[in-house]
Amino acid sequence: MTEFDRRRLLAGLLATGAGVLAGPAAFAQDAAERRNLLDTMTFAVPPFQLGVAAGDPAADGFVIWTRLAPEPLQPHGGMVMAPVAVQWEVAHDAAFRTVAASGTAIAHPELAHSVHVELAGLQPDRPYWYRFRCGGERSLAGRAQTLPLAGAPKDRLRFVAAGCQHYEEGHYTAWRRIAEEPIDFVYHYGDYIYEGRDTGAATRLMNGRPFTPLRRHVGQEIYSLDDYRRRYALYKSDPDLQAAHAAAPWFVSFDDHEIDNNWADGLDQDGTAPEVFAFRRAAALQAWYEHMPVRRASMPAGGSVQMFRRASFGDLLDAHFLDTRQYRSALGNGGRNGPMNDDFLSPRRTMLGERQEQWLFAGLSQGTARWQLIAQQVMLMQLAVQPEGGGETTYSADQWSGYLHGRERLLGHIADRGLTNVVTVSGDAHRHFAGDVLRHGGEGPPLAAEFLATSVTSGSDGVGLDDAYHRSVAGNDCLKAIIDRRGYVLCDVGRDVFRGELKVLDQVMRPDGQLSTFATLVAERGRPGLQPA
Known part of the structure; x- marks a missing residue:
């Protein structure tokens, strides 16, 4: 990356970042209270170099994860050292025609600009698809699955x-x-x-x-x-x-x-x-x-x-x-x-x-x-x-x-x-x-x-x-x-x-x-x- 591109990256680093630790409501509150939040930015290199992931499923939701790292092996992953806003959405279908939930969260520099969104209120025992957006860039989609209700018949x-x-x-x-x-x-x-x-x-x-x-x-x-x-x-x-x-x-x-x-x-x-x-x-x-x-x-x-x-x-x-x-x-x-x-x-x-x-x-x-x-x-x-x-x-x-x-x-x-x-x-x-x-x-x-x-x-x-x-x-x-x-x-x-x-x-x-x-x-x-x- 040229020095010009690096300055452009750092000047614009707006990442829709999911608040690393809580559910969507807490992320929104966190975003509203942060005075140093970068809520608009551009990237010279897409920030989703480390992919996406879902984990710890329950009957009503799961965690979705990503980390903003346009240059993963560089200091701070190539990110500006400021909190960044990240948008996320979860859909009923792979084409994202029917969105089940969406929101904005914060990618905190204290946590390497990682994003953990805890979803709740979803339907049990069915697949969902999720993705992130930040600074005009969109991650690839991932697939997750909720668990059946405890005690529900499962073959x-x-x-x-x-x-x-x-x-x-x-x-x-x-x-x-x-x-x-x-x-x-x-x-x-x-x-x-x-x-x-x-x-x-x-x-x-x-x-x-x-x-x-x-x-x-x-x-x-x-x-x-x-x-x-x-x-x-x-x-x-x-x-x-x-x-x-x-x-x-x-x-x-x-x-x-x-x-x-x-x-x-x-x-x-x-x-x-x-x-x-x-x-x-x-x-x-x-x-x-x-x-x-x-x-x-x-x-x-x-x-x-x-x-x-x-x-x-x-x-x-x-x-x-x-x-x-x-x-x-x-x-x-x-x-x-x-x-x-x-x-x-x-x-x-x-x-x-x-x-x-x-x-x-x-x-x-x-x-x-x-x-x-x-x-x-x-x-x-x-x-x-x-x-x-x-x-x-x-x-x-x-x-x-x-x-x-x-x-x-x-x-x-x-x-x-x-x-x-x-x-x-x-x-x-x-x-x-x-x-x-x-x-x-x-x-x-x-x-x-x-x-x-x-x-x-x-x-x-x-x-x-x-x-x-x-x-x-x-x-x-x-x-x-x-x-x-x-x-x-x-x-x-x-x-x-x-x-x-x-x-x-x-x-x-x-x-x-x-x-x-x-x-x-x-x-x-x-x-x-x-x-x-």
């Missing part, structure tokens, strides 16, 4: 579980394929961004094979709010990811890489003083909020975010979306995988924290839907890893097996209440896993079923079925399917059968990889565990 629900999308390690072909799926929502389990530095162009080993980064991170490891904002802008510039956001509403979570690998509560993996790490965590959570289609209830406060929440899909499914990072105890065994030891077994250590655990237990006990879905970040199955050629059996310190007492409390609650309709979806492990959830040691019948979705790109093309890790977990009878390929899990929920399809791509290092179904397994209501389809 079928389709959704995708996906996450772990390292920018350097492959094309986002999985997101393009997800955009093409006829689904009701996407559950993103986390690792939307990765915090690491640009690793350079040199070839290195990954999974024992030569690997050269497909794309490059910008800059060093990220620590500041500006760093995190730029990293999100880099990832959200991808057209395949934008297409998936525009195609369906999302329920988004975060895992570890949105802040730092294997962080837990107020601790990072490097031994940083907690009062120092708190600054990084607060910056990262603010940037997460700014870039996700979430409600005002999830706005950061005091360096924390209210992420766990619940949604009901008529009488068919109750979904409990968990947070397995902010309240967990520090990883046991110094964060290293190892044998089942006192750290892993300690009753003083928790995965969910007391408040969230009681919230989950109450929701499971009171749920009346035909299925209870626990959507969370890390594996609930307890896999014993036996190295080839013998050696010590180990367990993951970062998964529920490293927090065994909390795991047993959850499974004990499911068993004591006689719940036979529980399915969990998770991720983080960069492979597809599907299997039965058993009590510690594997005694007794299955209590739930688990589908763990592989990564979108993390781990690059993967090695398929022929690797040492695959062989090291083969002795776990609870495990019904495993593969090291990229993809997602497509869940098709009926009244008596919960069907999971493990979708895989043959490659992600080249565009348009071939999609196939590696395995299909089903859970039958009243019969916990998984069976071949």
Whole structure:
């Protein structure tokens, strides 16, 4: 951009901006009270470079999101540092012939000129389309869907579980394929961004094979709010990811890489003083909020975010979306995988924290839907890893097996209440896993079923079925399917059968990889565990 164009952009920056945190009425009041609001402007470059998104649907509405960023990787996204007005509209049809709601909101510089509009008063269980306008520019349209009323008859629900999308390690072909799926929502389990530095162009080993980064991170490891904002802008510039956001509403979570690998509560993996790490965590959570289609209830406060929440899909499914990072105890065994030891077994250590655990237990006990879905970040199955050629059996310190007492409390609650309709979806492990959830040691019948979705790109093309890790977990009878390929899990929920399809791509290092179904397994209501389809 020339200096003349830049001056013209900054002189005119009028963006119809939705007030970042509230419903339409609050946005209008906010706009009326702002004395420094830019309510007219022009852009030399269209401001909707990061696309649009919808999320957190309810029976009467959802959130619609965008961020004004004509130059996403430049300071402030190329925006003038002033609040900007943004117009939005929601329609009953894709052509916007019948507008259901419209208004003006503010894109605040304090929140990276992001826009969060919470819609209410819409009709249940039907699609809507939405778009934004600012400074004579119009965004592409997105599609959202309201939920059925709680308890209303519902026969079928389709959704995708996906996450772990390292920018350097492959094309986002999985997101393009997800955009093409006829689904009701996407559950993103986390690792939307990765915090690491640009690793350079040199070839290195990954999974024992030569690997050269497909794309490059910008800059060093990220620590500041500006760093995190730029990293999100880099990832959200991808057209395949934008297409998936525009195609369906999302329920988004975060895992570890949105802040730092294997962080837990107020601790990072490097031994940083907690009062120092708190600054990084607060910056990262603010940037997460700014870039996700979430409600005002999830706005950061005091360096924390209210992420766990619940949604009901008529009488068919109750979904409990968990947070397995902010309240967990520090990883046991110094964060290293190892044998089942006192750290892993300690009753003083928790995965969910007391408040969230009681919230989950109450929701499971009171749920009346035909299925209870626990959507969370890390594996609930307890896999014993036996190295080839013998050696010590180990367990993951970062998964529920490293927090065994909390795991047993959850499974004990499911068993004591006689719940036979529980399915969990998770991720983080960069492979597809599907299997039965058993009590510690594997005694007794299955209590739930688990589908763990592989990564979108993390781990690059993967090695398929022929690797040492695959062989090291083969002795776990609870495990019904495993593969090291990229993809997602497509869940098709009926009244008596919960069907999971493990979708895989043959490659992600080249565009348009071939999609196939590696395995299909089903859970039958009243019969916990998984069976071949």
